[in-house]
Amino acid sequence: MPNYRVEFAKEILGVPFTIGAVEIMRARDPDRALRAAELRFARHHGIGDWRERADLATLAERH
Template identity: 75%
Template sequence: MANYRIDFSKEILGVPFTVGTVDIQRARGPDRALRAAELRFARQHGVGDWRERADRAVIADDGAIRP
């Protein structure tokens, strides 16, 4: 299992601004890590859906976190 970092950003005038980052430890794959990060981000910000605070959720450039 791998570790993942997911970046959440809000787009303003076509430019993405990072509004949060969530690290997921031990996900079976990138799809599961992304879903877990979306749920955690929403819970941290006290909203029902992560899209209320961000426009995009993407796995960070290198995909995995190295200790």
């Protein structure tokens, strides 16, 4: 199973600024990795939805 890294960014004046990242060590597919990272990011920040803190979530596969 591949590893994934999801970076969360806040967009200010059209420029994305990374505010956090989550490593997902094993996921069946990219959609599951993204969902797991969104949940982990929200829990880490004590919020209900990751969009309360970030505007963008970017997924990258790592080897």
